[in-house]
Amino acid sequence: MEDRNGDYERLEENSRCVVNGDAVPPNPTNGKRWKRFVKWILLSTLLGILVLVVLKWIGPLFMSKVMVPFIRWEMETFSLRSLTILIFASMVIFPIVLLPSTPSMWLAGMTFGYGIGFLLVMAGVAVGVTLPYFIGSLFRNQINNGYLENYPQQTSILRLAGQGNWFHQFQAIALIRVSPFPYPIFNYAVVATDVDYCPYLLGSLVGIVPDVLFALYSGMLIRSLADVSQDPADPPALQMILKVAGFCLAVAATVLIGIYTKRRLDQLREGEIME
Secondary structure, three states: OEOOOOOEOOOOOOOOEEEOOEEEOOOOHHHHHHHHHHHHHHHHHHHHHHHHHHHHHHHHHHHHHHHHHHHHHHHHHOOHHHHHHHHHHHHHHHHHOOOOOHHHHHHHHHHHOOHHHHHHHHHHHHHHHHHHHHHHHOOHHHHHHHHHHHOHHHHHHHHHHOOOOHHHHHHHHHHHHHOOOOHHHHHHHHHHHOOOHHHHHHHHHHHOHHHHHHHHHHHHHHHHHHHHHHOOOOOOHHHHHHHHHHHHHHHHHHHHHHHHHHHHHHHHHHHHHHO
């Protein structure tokens, strides 16, 4: 291209283009979009292959070698009354010793289903979150000096729970329970934030409901898959498809609830900073 002085200027084809006499660099957005699109296709393909492998080989092998023997051992060893006591005791003891209670919820779903299983788990949760609250109150200074000072990001979330009136404390506790904050640690650390017991208990019971329902459904699905693996000759295909679809919907709902909870906690933090 000839410039005003009669000299020639060589433009790289891919480096810039001329619009109204001005050199404009190319827009790299299209290339990034294609790369992102290809990346999502590859990830979706790999995920689909992984799901197919799990459903075709790993899942049936796990059911026949692990879950079916476990369910048989459970039915032959424990009565319903013994299982009720075992599940309730584990829901109480596990939070005290900082162990997750999800396996106990699975067992409740496999054994009792939604109705009785939900009542049993919630009763255990009520006691399981109460004992660490009062035990932690005996070591409040150690919690302040040890945990809260070493983990400032988690501390900022905990501080939200101890501010405001009764309803604010209840709301903050419920949101923190739904969020991915470590459940057993929260039971002890919350005493350092001046949260009253009643909003702590009610917020904990409300906030943990999605996790309980998801865990119970998972246990029921595991039991159904184990029953099908024992008698694969005539499996109820439609029923199993509906249960698996329901499980996928439960996973999606849990993810959406987690996203909403994170946004609400961020809004509460921003309000705290502005005040």
